[in-house]
Each structure stands twice: as structure tokens, then as C-alpha cells.
Amino acid sequence: MIADPNIDYPERLALALLPTPLQPLDRLSAQFSGPRIWVKRDDLTDCALSGNKIRKLEFTLARALAQGSDTLITCGGVQSNHCRATAILGARLGLKVHLLLRDEELGDGQSIGLDGNLFLDYLAGAEISIYPKAEFQARQSELFEHWSQHYVSQGDKPYLIPTGASDGTGIWGYIRCVQELMGDFKQADIRPAHIIHATGSGGTQAGLSLGCALHQLDAQVLGIAVCDSAAYFQRKVMADISDWQSRYEIPALPASLSVQVNDDFIGPGYSKAGPEVFATIKKVAALEGLLLDPVYTGKAFHGMLTLIEQGYFAEANDIVFIHTGGLFGLFAQREQLSF
8 A cells, every 4th residue: 555656745734633533333343243443533624624525616716816816606405514614614715605505405494404514604794595305406506606707897806615615626625535544544553444434525535546546445336325316426526536637647547447336225314314323323422432424434434334234345344435535414403403
């Protein structure tokens, strides 16, 4: 496991508290006849900034500042972890932030309301426009263009960030994370066969998959989809990697590059989880003191435990779950938990 010393990283801002810890979940592992489960605590990249999006935004915002931008425009669901991180980092850096949010309903006409990430978006002073789901999906590109022109007409210099900061710049965050993971594995004296995480916009998986190939780390990245199909994410991940290759004039991709996605655990849909996911969230919190959310990490962790029971990781001694954050989204769905 030797990192490629020839990787030329672009400029980044040191915004996250790194490295994040790698911890074993031994009580949970003992309940399954499978591999030892480890968790990479990227929920600890900061406090209110917690989660995987900060690694991406370190590179994305460095690029925005280098271009002289003073306004950030990005989008996501009304409980988007990425939008919350962008709002708070914008406040830290003295940048305007405008969030274009897709409204979500939990079912039975019940709205999430002013809670969780949305509450923090407002608290951080972001400008917020919330659109019905159908309108958001139909007009997303148009909305970006409209608000971009709005700020240009005011003399501002907007920088547009796609959902989850998942593009050829944002994926550098998890290419770099693989190098950090290699140090973790060496210190813990383990050689994990699999790295598992929640896939929601594709950028984290693009960075991890490409990072493992570039750094010659012999571990299979498995993205557990929280929305959309495996085929969609394979296309999206490769599109982000192609964007990366084009932007940074990379002549060829590593032959070992592999993209694997499991879409068996999406449940009722994006931001909606079934009772089995909430049961996993409660179990893991009580057994290990590890907090998961129903949108991303809870679904993916439940999927991983189910795959362990099915013998998917039977040949592995160790597996690693990347905890991508999402705690504030749990608060917004507290009513789904029964005690």
C-alpha cells in the first residue's frame, strides 16, 4: 500500500479538522459472524460543519476564491448536509451564500419544517429559496442561471456549486482521504478488503474509487445508494471522474479503477427511511454511541449489516464504513423514532 507520490493536488483551504479518527466497533462486530467493522469518523470533520462535504469544499472553495468569487450558489434537498456546510463555510469566509432547496415531504402531507440542517442554514445567514420538488427537478439548471444573472447584475461574482459539490474539483477531497486512510490502516495494522459508504450525489464515491486506484490501495469501494439506481450512480461517478480528468488534463485513468454500487436499500425514496433503518440507528447508538441519520448513513449502515448477514463480506477480516455525517438530519425526523 504505497501512495503515488506523483499526484499533484490543486490548491485547497484547510477547513476540516483532519485527520479524522478510525475506530473499531467491536461490540457490534461481535454480534455478527463476519469481519471486524471499523468506522472512519468523517462526522467529526468539525462541529456544525460535520460530514463529508467539507473535504470536497476545501478544494471547491479554494477554486472559487482563486476566481475572485464573492457569492456561492448551490442546491440540494431542504435537509441537505452539503448546503448547510456551504452556508456555514460561506459565513466563515465572508462570502454570500444562496441555497436553492428542493422541498421534501415525509409522507401524509407532513413537511420536515424549520429544523435540522435548514435551521442552521438560516442561522448562518444564507439566502434561501425553497421550491416544490417537481418545479426544482424541472427547472434546476434554469434556476442556477436565473440567480447567477441576478447576482452578476448586482456587480457580484457568483460561483456555482453542483449538488453535493460532486464534480471534477470536489472529488479531490476523497482522493486525498484515501491517502489519509492508508495511514490509518498502517497504524491499526489492518488491510481492509472493503470500504463502504452512502452514495447520494456520487462525488464521495468518485473520489474514493479513483483515490484507491491512484494510491494503489487494494480495497473495493462499495457505495450503498440512498436514492436512484446503481446504473445511475455508475454513470454519475464516471461523469465526475471524466470531468476531473478533463479539468486537470489527466492523460489516462488507472486500469484498476472500479465502481461498485448497491441499490437494494433505498427504501421508500430519498430522505425517507423504513422502520428497519430507524431500528438500526437506535441499535448502533445504544451499543456503540455512534449516531447515524435516516437519509444517508443509517440506510448505508443498515445495508452493510444486512450484507454481512448475507455473507457478502465472508472473505474479509476487516471492513471500513465511512461515516459521512448527517446528524442534523436525524433531528428533523425525530418523530419517526419511538422510545
